[in-house]
Amino acid sequence: xxxxxxxxxxxxxxxxxxxxxxxxxxxxxxxxxxxxxxxxxxxxxxxxxxxxxxxxxxxxxxxxxxxxxxxxxxxxxxxxxxxxxxxxxxxxxxxxxxxxxxxxxxxxxxxxxxxxxxxxxxxxxxxxxxxxxxxxxxxxxxxxxxxxxxxxxxxxxxxxxxxxxxxxxxxxxxxxxxxxxxxxxxxxxxxxxxxxxxxxxxxxxxxxxxxxxxxxxxxxxxxxxxxxxxxxxxxxxxxxxxxxxxxxxxxxxxxxxxxxxxxxxxxxxxxxxxxxxxxxxxxxxxxxxxxxxxxxxxxxxxxxxxxxxxxxxxxxxxxxxxxxxxx
Amino acid sequence: xxxxxxxxxxxxxxxxxxxxxxxxxxxxxxxxxxxxxxxxxxxxxxxxxxxxxxxxxxxxxxxxxxxxxxxxxxxxxxxxxxxxxxxxxxxxxxxxxxxxxxxxxxxxxxxxxxxxxxxxxxxxxxxxxxxxxxxxxxxxxxxxxxxxxxxxxxxxxxxxxxxxxxxxxxxxxxxxxxxxxxxxxxxxxxxxxxxxxxxxxxxxxxxxxxxxxxxxxxxxxxxxxxxxxxxxxxxxxxxxxxxxxxxxxxxxxxxxxxxxxxxxxxxxxxxxxxxxxxxxxxxxxxxxxxxxxxxxxxxxxxxxxxxxxxxxxxxxxxxxxxxxxxxxxxxxxx
Numbered sequence: 001x002x003x004x005x006x007x008x009x010x011x012x013x014x015x016x017x018x019x020x021x022x023x024x025x026x027x028x029x030x031x032x033x034x035x036x037x038x039x040x041x042x043x044x045x046x047x048x049x050x051x052x053x054x055x056x057x058x059x060x061x062x063x064x065x066x067x068x069x070x071x072x073x074x075x076x077x078x079x080x081x082x083x084x085x086x087x088x089x090x091x092x093x094x095x096x097x098x099x100x101x102x103x104x105x106x107x108x109x110x111x112x113x114x115x116x117x118x119x120x121x122x123x124x125x126x127x128x129x130x131x132x133x134x135x136x137x138x139x140x141x142x143x144x145x146x147x148x149x150x151x152x153x154x155x156x157x158x159x160x161x162x163x164x165x166x167x168x169x170x171x172x173x174x175x176x177x178x179x180x181x182x183x184x185x186x187x188x189x190x191x192x193x194x195x196x197x198x199x200x201x202x203x204x205x206x207x208x209x210x211x212x213x214x215x216x217x218x219x220x221x222x223x224x225x226x227x228x229x230x231x232x233x234x235x236x237x238x239x240x241x242x243x244x245x246x247x248x249x250x251x252x253x254x255x256x257x258x259x260x261x262x263x264x265x266x267x268x269x270x271x272x273x274x275x276x277x278x279x280x281x282x283x284x285x286x287x288x289x290x291x292x293x294x295x296x297x298x299x300x301x302x303x304x305x306x307x308x309x310x311x312x313x314x315x316x317x318x319x320x321x322x323x324x325x326x327x
Numbered sequence: 328x329x330x331x332x333x334x335x336x337x338x339x340x341x342x343x344x345x346x347x348x349x350x351x352x353x354x355x356x357x358x359x360x361x362x363x364x365x366x367x368x369x370x371x372x373x374x375x376x377x378x379x380x381x382x383x384x385x386x387x388x389x390x391x392x393x394x395x396x397x398x399x400x401x402x403x404x405x406x407x408x409x410x411x412x413x414x415x416x417x418x419x420x421x422x423x424x425x426x427x428x429x430x431x432x433x434x435x436x437x438x439x440x441x442x443x444x445x446x447x448x449x450x451x452x453x454x455x456x457x458x459x460x461x462x463x464x465x466x467x468x469x470x471x472x473x474x475x476x477x478x479x480x481x482x483x484x485x486x487x488x489x490x491x492x493x494x495x496x497x498x499x500x501x502x503x504x505x506x507x508x509x510x511x512x513x514x515x516x517x518x519x520x521x522x523x524x525x526x527x528x529x530x531x532x533x534x535x536x537x538x539x540x541x542x543x544x545x546x547x548x549x550x551x552x553x554x555x556x557x558x559x560x561x562x563x564x565x566x567x568x569x570x571x572x573x574x575x576x577x578x579x580x581x582x583x584x585x586x587x588x589x590x591x592x593x594x595x596x597x598x599x600x601x602x603x604x605x606x607x608x609x610x611x612x613x614x615x616x617x618x619x620x621x622x623x624x625x626x627x628x629x630x631x632x633x634x635x636x637x638x639x640x641x642x643x644x645x646x647x648x649x650x651x652x653x654x655x656x657x658x659x660x661x
Contacts, residue, residue, distance in 0.1 A: 191597050198608035267579065
């Protein structure tokens, strides 16, 4: 598929933070694309740069951080360097974000209807009644019972799961082309998480909305996404179709990550441990950032690995990928 | 395990009620005839759990189901409102002060957030070393060696003794919490969401540590978690709770292979798994009801696909439906 048909194409994105202690390369040369109705999982551990990637797309990175390089093509338009007013018209309208904590989205002292109607009117020239109807429909769509009544509630009158659904309903209000969901179910109980995942799947299938699902939980992404990007220390180390990556992980980090997830066919066996811990982004080893923890590292890894493409749609950033298991 | 040996920990119909007492304004309003009542939360409602020596029992449930409250009662942090807790066959509330102290030391707790459970102004040496010194488990002269030994045991470099909790990463801090618990040579550990806040790769390290400690120190665990994959991995037996009550308990492979209670069914159905791709989630309807006003009868009936008239009125008893398998559901009555 040509790049122009994709909802979002990110190319060579670099977001760096210029701190007193040095330059933190939170996102370093990241490229990916998401097509219409597609869900992409962006997976990584704390500090891997997955959230900053999401923030960069929406131009929400605060100083001392900024996007220093790269292109973010949204429906063919480059968002990097777009003026603030044009960006404002996109945010919450064509691109929406869902945060881990719904209270990042919701104003605690305003009723839900006030907030939702405002979000509609900010982008659309409709009367208040239409805006209200749209708000009610959005609440209904995310499975909130008696949406007419709940519109008049304040955020604190909702439970955690309900609140997250309200945040999702607000994201849906203007039928965006792209939703960036940053760990939206991490704080929720399993049954509530199941409901949210169900709504997300339905939404993408029915409206063609593209979605980036940022999470540390491989198992959630396994059940939800079509494609997956695994991030480590600011870089995408492995990318591909979900089955391909999870069944035939090639990067030693991806393999380690999958091995450390408890799974029912290995009950009681020791889990695989990735040796060492995530290095500080300020003191990354030169070359491959993973090499000090990597069982396959050798002299070659002191240089920076380039992206290789063993088969179409699959990208790996490693000198010694596990390819012998590939089909 | 001989049959004669009493379980390491047993709770007998333990309940815990939290009462939000009326403030002055509400008391005056009541005097004037307003219908205000004290709010009572039945956090734990007649729960009986047995943990045999050497066993790892997983206690699973969603927010507000009372799993942490049980853990805290067993660890002696909270007192039960009703029922009794037995340590090696002896009731905690009827022990002599000396035995009660020994029991309190033998049962230690590990918390979810090591930041909140470790004093930020104390050095690791004091956090870990204080209790064994106070309780006379180790002489002051030998304390330093003892600390080195405990820290190595949990995989921490003894050189870090002089550090403060904030100087550690999340995984290391959790190890400090484990070292603190191990320092008094416990027999039983209550782990309350002990790996929930950790990254996957760090979680794997801590879970492996728990399994090593169990093998090397002959420990018994009550492993409280909302994460079914973690519980399935580490436990011998699983107890499922919903809104203060036990709904099902069984040996781990049994429970995951053949869940009996509709809630267990629903819960297992929602667990994301690596090997299930692009599945269609079929959500459990409804929300977890408020424990302030739990539904009558079976607490799960408003969300249960099989609910009958009886479920709305009569609370199902936890019955043994097969050897070692317990479930509280009217459907089992055929």
